[in-house]
Amino acid sequence: MKKLGFGGMRLPRLVENDPKSIDQAQVNEMADHFINQGFTYFDTAYPYHQGLSEGAFKKAVVDRYPREAFLLADKMPTFSVFKTEDYERFFNEQLERCGVEYFDYYLLHNLGEKNYASSVKLGGFEFMKKLKEEGKAKHIGFSFHDKAELLDEILTKHPEMEFVQLQLNYIDWESESIQSRKCYEVARKHNKPVIVMEPIKGGGLANPPEKAQELFKAYNKEMSYASWAIRYVASLEGVMMVLSGMNSFNQLKDNTAYMSDFKPLNEEEKEIILKVVDIINESIAIPCTNCQYCVDDCPKKINIPAYFSVYNSYHLYGDRNFPAMHYDRQSHGRGKASECIECKACERHCPQHILITEKLKLVAGAFEK
Known part of the structure; x- marks a missing residue:
């Protein structure tokens, strides 16, 4: 399985500010090229494009290719589940939206402190195990945007979760709020394969500061800035898939070109990335080093x-x-x-x-x- 996944959160639009105006013709063209280049993994979710992403992949992929030609990942909207019966209702609706009888990868979406507590209370993990037993979800896991300590708790208490989807990229690697490295290390400790989301930080790393661009181009003027970010996370041990929310055919062509025959970063490239991180950090608004000295005596316990x-x-x-x-x-x-x-x-x-x-x-x- 090639390591690049087609993310359905930022599909091309006919009207820039209207997430419902999906350019279906371009999505179809992108899906064709993606599959023709040997890539198979498509990732969507219930709320993406205000509920239309799943249907867009149905039209582009499910309706036009045999089921064995692709892998489809979808997510239970835990933030919209308020009673146990909602799990079945949402899941059946997603099967219909996508036009499939099963998902290859199915996730509890966005397990943070609140959604995790709700999933425990309402039986979300039991529902996921049931889907796996019935063959309606070939692999079960969850996506996560929270502290590494909570991730460790979830994976300890729920070893049945087969994989975890994490926000990893080179600028968030040491971030105190995102905790990319810490979360990655927890996943490795539990021996769980990692699917990467936001490798380009929502597109931000596709346009780094000029000094960073000069470093990248001096090494290889043919490589896009996005390619450095995607290859960085794809080079990490235990990463099984890197999702990219490609919103144009040109972005997809670039990503599939260097990921078709993926080569991990070499040592010189890793050193360049470290220099780029320093350059980006130099332009930050608040020069906090996360020493934590300010926290201990705060009467309001402000983080x-x-x-x-x-x-x-x-x-x-x-x-x-x-x-x-x-x-x-x-x-x-x-x-x-x-x-x-x-x-x-x-x-x-x-x-x-x-x-x-x-x-x-x-x-x-x-x-x-």
């Missing part, structure tokens, strides 16, 4: 470094990577940025001499509108 990490990502990449969702996750059980009382205990401990109370106002303004 300052995590908020700064989310804000820096937002400053660099805008709304591409759901920063509001990541901000909300950091605030569970902790004070929000707006709850700062300006006692400045944090600033007295900050070795970077950041005006933390002022920066928290920026964070609150961005995410507590």
Whole structure:
């Protein structure tokens, strides 16, 4: 199985700001090229393109190719499940939307603290095991955007989950809010194959700063910036698939070209990536090093470094990577940025001499509108 997957969250559109205006003709053309190049994995979900992504893949793939020609992954919308009966209802609707009798890979979608608790309470894991036993899901797993500690808990308590889908990319590798490396290491500890989402950080790494572009082009002027990001995660041990939300035929042609005969990053390329990370980090809005010195004495228990990490990502990449969702996750059980009382205990401990109370106002303004 080739390691590139066709993600259905950012399909080409006829009208740029209308997610429902899927360019079906272009999706069909892209699916044809994808399959003709030997790729098979298509990934969709119930809410993508306001509920139309599943149908777009039905038209492009399911209706036009034999079932054995492709692998289809879909996800249970855990955030919309409020009673146990909802699992069956959503799943049957997804089978109909996609026009299939089974999914090759089926996931509990977006297991964070809240959705995990709900899935435990309402029997989500039991439902997944039932699907596997009945042959309606060949492989079961979950997607995850939260702390590594929670991921470890889920995989410990639910070893029946066969794989995990994680946000991994070279700029989030050491991020305190995303915790790419930490989550990857937990998956490796539990010996679970990893499917990668957001390898290009919502498209942000396809257009890095000019100094980074110069480094990439000096090494190989033919390689796209996106190719560095995808090959970075595809080179990690235990990664079985890298999803790319390709929204044009040109993007798909580029990705399939270098992933058809995938070659892991060599040592020189890895060093270039490290330099690019430094270049990108130089342009961050808040120069926080995540030393955690500011946290201990905060009377409101504000997770300052995590908020700064989310804000820096937002400053660099805008709304591409759901920063509001990541901000909300950091605030569970902790004070929000707006709850700062300006006692400045944090600033007295900050070795970077950041005006933390002022920066928290920026964070609150961005995410507590």
